Amino acid sequence: MQYPEPIAKLIDSYMRLPGIGEKTAVRLAFFTIDMDKEDVSEFSKALVSAKSDLHYCSLCGNITESDPCVICADKTRDQQQVIVVEQVKDVMAFEKLRDYHGLYHVLHGVLSPSEGIGPEDINVKGLIRRLQANPEIKEVILATNATPEGEATAMYISRLIKPAGIKTTRLAHGLAVGSDIEYADEMTLFKAVEGRQEI
Numbered sequence: 001m002q003y004p005e006p007i008a009k010l011i012d013s014y015m016r017l018p019g020i021g022e023k024t025a026v027r028l029a030f031f032t033i034d035m036d037k038e039d040v041s042e043f044s045k046a047l048v049s050a051k052s053d054l055h056y057c058s059l060c061g062n063i064t065e066s067d068p069c070v071i072c073a074d075k076t077r078d079q080q081q082v083i084v085v086e087q088v089k090d091v092m093a094f095e096k097l098r099d100y101h102g103l104y105h106v107l108h109g110v111l112s113p114s115e116g117i118g119p120e121d122i123n124v125k126g127l128i129r130r131l132q133a134n135p136e137i138k139e140v141i142l143a144t145n146a147t148p149e150g151e152a153t154a155m156y157i158s159r160l161i162k163p164a165g166i167k168t169t170r171l172a173h174g175l176a177v178g179s180d181i182e183y184a185d186e187m188t189l190f191k192a193v194e195g196r197q198e199i
């Protein structure tokens with residue numbers, strides 16, 4: 001038996017989400033059908049709004065409703081430090097640390113020659129532009145993941161900006177090799193920032 005088309009479409013939509021197989025998608029689809037009309041309407045509005053009302057900050061690349069984002073716009077934050085991360089989720093991880101009050105820069109990826117991802121495919125140019133426009137930035141903390149791609153990206157950026165006399169540091173390896181920032185607990189992240197070393 002085939003599902004009526006609206007259900008089949010819904011199942012298909014759920015299956016496009018990461019980690020959701022057919023069985024779960026079917027369960028979610030039937031759950032959705034049983035939901036209140038209002039709840040379904042709210043849910044669909046949230047999906048559309050997340051896509052249409054959010055964009056990337058033109059300064060740091062963080063996801064935001066306003067441009068510049070609230071972090072870039074907050075002049076009470078320490079304007080001398082910038083943490084460079086791979087993805088927006090990493091910003092959220094560092095924001096949980098009460099001890100960090102500096103700025104961020106989101107690369108939206110890492111260098112990966114095997115996947116054909118070069119410097120022009122990630123937000124490096126934006127970082128260089130920012131550093132040139134803001135001489136008050138004194139330190140760039142390279143917080144890419146402890147993966148080979150993350151390390152290579154950190155080295156690349158460090159070589160690029162060091163000649164400009166900006167201090168470049170790398171997170172300490174309290175983070176396990178191959179581990180992702182987004183999954184690190186607060187204490188580990190705090191120690192990684194505290195123990196950062198100049199590269």
Ligand SMILES: [Zn+2]
Nearest residue numbers: 057060069072
């Ligand atoms: Zn921003």
